Amino acid sequence: MEFSAAVLTAVNQPLSIERVTLTGLAPRDVLIRNAASGLCHTDLEIMCGSLAYPVPVVLGHEGAGVVQAVGEDVVSLKPGDHVIASWSPHCGHCFYCERDQPILCEPLTRHQPAGLLPDGRSRLRLNGQMLHHFSVVSSHAQFSVVTESGAIKIPQDMPLDRACLIGCGVMTGVGAVSRLAQVQAGTNVLIIGCGAVGLNAIQAAAFEQAEMVIAVDRDDSKLALASRFGATHVMQADDATLEMIKAATAGRGADYVFEAAGSEAALQLAMEATRPGGQLVILGKTEVNRKVGFRFGSMMGEKRIIRSSYGGARPLRDFPWLAQRYLDGKLNLDDLISTRLPLDRINEGFDAMRNGQGIRHVVTFD
Structure with a gap:
């Protein structure tokens, strides 16, 4: 079959809308007819070359849609199911899966950086040549092919243009607070950086009943x-921010700090603002080969420091949980969407991201 997809053919070039070919489904494959795909900064990193990836490639890793077809060995899904794609499928039996670290699944980490699905092959072709998958999802297209554990069934009444956000930014922010750090009620929480990940960390801290939720951004x-998502205090990021945080927390700093800005200055502030004995979760990122430095003394005081890419996600458990929270009116996804765009205007969304405009731009499909 043929369908339209946004293809990156070279770094520092706009995406081109191409007709691509699906070669067929493997036994554990799931074909998703995409309804919506969120534009993420990781896509932009590939486009500008700060994160190396093979091209040509169909970008997108924050997608949701309806199952169109399944391979012969798929048992958990059927055509018509509504699903969110996960960029962290796992085999269940490798070294890391056996040690309850499925995000490090060896087939995934071996083949995903090469632009392949977990079995080491591509299902896509462009003009007869192999086309790479991005982060085993490639949702900036009318259809995606994922492995069975990378398609998570959700309630049929969950709006798919909001469901797609759960696949990356929402899971990362909420999961960091509720699953990874397990923030306790009555504690003080600081979030540095109020983009998609930071806003979701804020609302998670609010529904975990943190006493103080401090949001910092420029x-x-x-x-x-941030205030709409549950922050009790908002602060401009400047030279006085640390003093303001200390003043609000009896001079100690925050019990939990979530760094979601992705800069050296934000990392240093996060280190300094974590109280002795507190916990820092680093969610932001910068160029992978860039060295960052911080004051060594800011690490002192028995602080627990964690780097997380997906907020301790267990997609099979967490995606339906988050979808139900939205349906119950307890998770704000509506205010995360800045614009909805058709596929042929996807470059406008990325231009807005480059200019710092909006939170999430979402491609929607008819």
Whole structure:
């Protein structure tokens, strides 16, 4: 079959909308007819070359849609099921899966950086040549092919343009607070960076009943959103921010700190603002080969420091949980979406991201 997809053919070039070919389904494959795909900064990193990836490639890893077809060995899904794609499928039996670290699944980490599905092969062709998958999802297309554990069934009444956000930004922010750090009620929580991940960490801290939820950013519009998502205090990021945080927390610093800005300055502030005995979760990222430094003394005081890419996600458990929270009115996804765009305007969404405009731009399909 043929379908339209946004293809990156070279770094620092816009995406081109191409007709690509599906070669067929393997026994454990699931074919998803995408309804929506969120634009993420990781896509932008590939486009600008700060994160190396083979091209040509169909980008996108935050997708949701309806199962169109399944391979002969798929047992958990059927055509018509509504699903969210996960960029962290796992085999269940490798070294890391056996040690309850499925995000490090060896087939995934071996083949995903090469632009292949977990079995080491591509299912896509462009003009007869192999086309790479991005992060085993490639959701900036009318259809995606994922392995069975990478398609997570959700309630049929969950709006798919909001469901797609759960696949990356929502899971990362909420999971960091609720699953990974397990924030306790009555504690003080600091979130540095109020983009998609940071806003979701804020609302998770609020529904975990943190006593104080402090949001820090340079952008007034994002701080306004932070208040809507549950922040009790908002602070501009400047030279006085650390003093303000200390003043709000009896001079100690926050019990839990979540760094979601992805800069050296944000990392240093996060280190300094974590109280002795507190916990810091680093969610932001910068160029993979860039060295960052911080004051060694800011690590002292028995602080627990964790780097997380997916907020301790267990997609099979967590995606339906998050979808149900939205349906119950307890998770704000509506205010995360800045614009909805058709596939042929996807470059406009990435241009807005480059300019710091909006939180999430979502491609929707008819």
